[in-house]
Amino acid sequence: MTDVTSRRLQGTGIGRGIAVGQVLRMPDPLPEPDDTPSALTPDAEKERARASLAATAAIIRHRGERAGGSAKDVLEAQAFMAEDPTLIDDVGERLDSGKTAERAVFEAFAAFRDLLVSMGGYMGERATDLDDVSQRVVAHLRGVAAPGVPDPDFAFVLVARDLAPADTALLDLEKVLALVTSDGGPTSHTAILAREKSIVAVVGVADALDLADGTEVIVDASTGTVTVSPTDDERAQALERAEELRSARSADTGPGRLADGTEVPLLANLGSADGAEDALAKGAEGVGLFRTEFLFLDSTSAPTVDEQKAQYVRLLQAFAGKKVVVRALDAGADKPLSFLNDAPEENPALGLRGLRALRANEPILRDQLRALAAADAETDADVWVMAPMVSTVEETRYFTALARECGLKTAGVMVEVPSSALLADRILADADFASIGTNDLTQYTLAADRLLGSVASFQDPWHPAVLKLVGEVGKAGQQLGKPVGICGEAAADPLLAVVLVGLGATTLSMSPAALADVRAELARFTLDDARRFADLALSANSAIEARAAVTAASIS
Numbered sequence: 001m002t003d004v005t006s007r008r009l010q011g012t013g014i015g016r017g018i019a020v021g022q023v024l025r026m027p028d029p030l031p032e033p034d035d036t037p038s039a040l041t042p043d044a045e046k047e048r049a050r051a052s053l054a055a056t057a058a059i060i061r062h063r064g065e066r067a068g069g070s071a072k073d074v075l076e077a078q079a080f081m082a083e084d085p086t087l088i089d090d091v092g093e094r095l096d097s098g099k100t101a102e103r104a105v106f107e108a109f110a111a112f113r114d115l116l117v118s119m120g121g122y123m124g125e126r127a128t129d130l131d132d133v134s135q136r137v138v139a140h141l142r143g144v145a146a147p148g149v150p151d152p153d154f155a156f157v158l159v160a161r162d163l164a165p166a167d168t169a170l171l172d173l174e175k176v177l178a179l180v181t182s183d184g185g186p187t188s189h190t191a192i193l194a195r196e197k198s199i200v201a202v203v204g205v206a207d208a209l210d211l212a213d214g215t216e217v218i219v220d221a222s223t224g225t226v227t228v229s230p231t232d233d234e235r236a237q238a239l240e241r242a243e244e245l246r247s248a249r250s251a252d253t254g255p256g257r258l259a260d261g262t263e264v265p266l267l268a269n270l271g272s273a274d275g276a277e278d279a280l281a282k283g284a285e286g287v288g289l290f291r292t293e294f295l296f297l298d299s300t301s302a303p304t305v306d307e308q309k310a311q312y313v314r315l316l317q318a319f320a321g322k323k324v325v326v327r328a329l330d331a332g333a334d335k336p337l338s339f340l341n342d343a344p345e346e347n348p349a350l351g352l353r354g355l356r357a358l359r360a361n362e363p364i365l366r367d368q369l370r371a372l373a374a375a376d377a378e379t380d381a382d383v384w385v386m387a388p389m390v391s392t393v394e395e396t397r398y399f400t401a402l403a404r405e406c407g408l409k410t411a412g413v414m415v416e417v418p419s420s421a422l423l424a425d426r427i428l429a430d431a432d433f434a435s436i437g438t439n440d441l442t443q444y445t446l447a448a449d450r451l452l453g454s455v456a457s458f459q460d461p462w463h464p465a466v467l468k469l470v471g472e473v474g475k476a477g478q479q480l481g482k483p484v485g486i487c488g489e490a491a492a493d494p495l496l497a498v499v500l501v502g503l504g505a506t507t508l509s510m511s512p513a514a515l516a517d518v519r520a521e522l523a524r525f526t527l528d529d530a531r532r533f534a535d536l537a538l539s540a541n542s543a544i545e546a547r548a549a550v551t552a553a554s555i556s
Helices: 042-067 069-082 085-096 101-119 121-125 127-142 165-169 189-196 232-251 273-281 305-318 355-360 362-378 393-405 418-422 424-430 438-445 453-458 464-480 494-502 512-522 527-538 543-555
Strands: 007-010 012-014 018-025 156-160 176-181 201-203 216-220 225-228 266-270 286-291 323-327 382-387 410-415 434-436 484-486 507-510
Touching: 012 189, 018 176, 018 232, 042 069, 042 085, 042 101, 042 127, 042 165, 069 127, 069 165, 085 101, 101 127, 127 165, 165 189, 176 189, 176 216, 189 201, 189 512, 201 216, 216 232, 266 273, 266 512, 273 305, 273 512, 286 507, 305 323, 305 362, 355 362, 355 393, 362 382, 362 393, 382 393, 393 410, 393 424, 410 418, 410 424, 418 424, 418 438, 418 464, 424 434, 424 464, 434 464, 438 464, 464 484, 464 527, 464 543, 494 507, 494 512, 494 527, 494 543, 507 512, 527 543
Parallel strands: 018 156, 156 176, 176 201, 266 286, 266 507, 286 323, 323 382, 382 410, 410 434, 434 484, 484 507
Antiparallel strands: 007 225, 012 201, 018 216, 216 225
């Protein structure tokens, strides 16, 4: 019998999975290299540094190739850090002063890290990735294993401050039962990759690092709780629920619907046509968000109409007969493009981004819309197009008119800022549909940069202020008979997905890996249940209260 009273730690759950196992913590980082003069010549140290930087970049890139999906993109960006010319020059200057390669790399990366942190936003969030690269280079120089996920001969619950993309991407899912981190929020890289790989995870657990190796825990993503030293009854109930969840996930890949038969189409978020086969295999009923940035981000000039059309045709052919919602190029803020909007801005998240940037460069937008219309004419998919970051009625009229002029039948907008939510009835009078991007809507509503770790606790779409805005859009859609979709990370939170339907969402779009959990959760409740849960969430005073109230109601 377990004679120790269990206790619970609270964080943000990713998905609805549950796991039971013993804790194993990530090892501590390598110690800081000594600042002692090198016994080698600067040229010899430069050769050591060059070889280790190149080898580290190659290893990270290889990991990305093995991982695939969004992890590949994240790791590719990390590999580029090890090859950054400015950073390499800084290492060289430090070596010229007589430092060892280990110390020079440590100092150069630390200086670069401080610069990124001072920039804040997306660049500030990349500081964690830079730390990981630095540790890997120093480990290579020392000839020791790079810090990373432990590899014991038993299954375990991994506890860490946070995980670098290289670690999350290649977790051994036969051994890692669950993931618990002290840092991060629901839109962090760790959370996104955990969701993509269907890893049971709870992030942002304040006391996680106090857990000792070997401690038994229950990790319940559906409630965001970590039960420490569970009782026998708690363990048995958790294992039973875990088995029920596994059965539910494998039982059905059919259309999304509530228990009363209300249809809620479940769509996929995709970043390229390469993910189409996997999305369809997981039961995606179409595409709710096709991000077109992949066509532009690696280019020094905008791709031609024919180049874009070829990629759109690939996607549309894969989803013949199904709805495909394409987002016009969403550049700016964390995704600057040299040919569109690379001028420095004091606060790019509030600057020339999304439709604002496209409107300032209308030929690029026209080419994209024409390419999409041409692809639509050659395929059988139901093509919808939407503008990113629309904040006014006038912008809505501009985009929908231009889309129709270019030959597209169904044109809508993304609701990502409070102004468009509050004016949803007027915006939907002109737009054919709205799609709510909950990641940005949350950051703008709560004034908390979604890519800045220091305010990650504010980045929670369960917050009643965010849900109230979602409800405004849902109500406007119902009154005008216009579809309202959700394409942010909130749609991948199974219980929150039910709440969103209760607020008026007519479709939900998410990472394909989240489809099974959301489908199973929707099937447990009726539309009346969903509306009751929505009312409970709206009456709460915080995201924690809202989640707790709905969770309690869902299991009563």
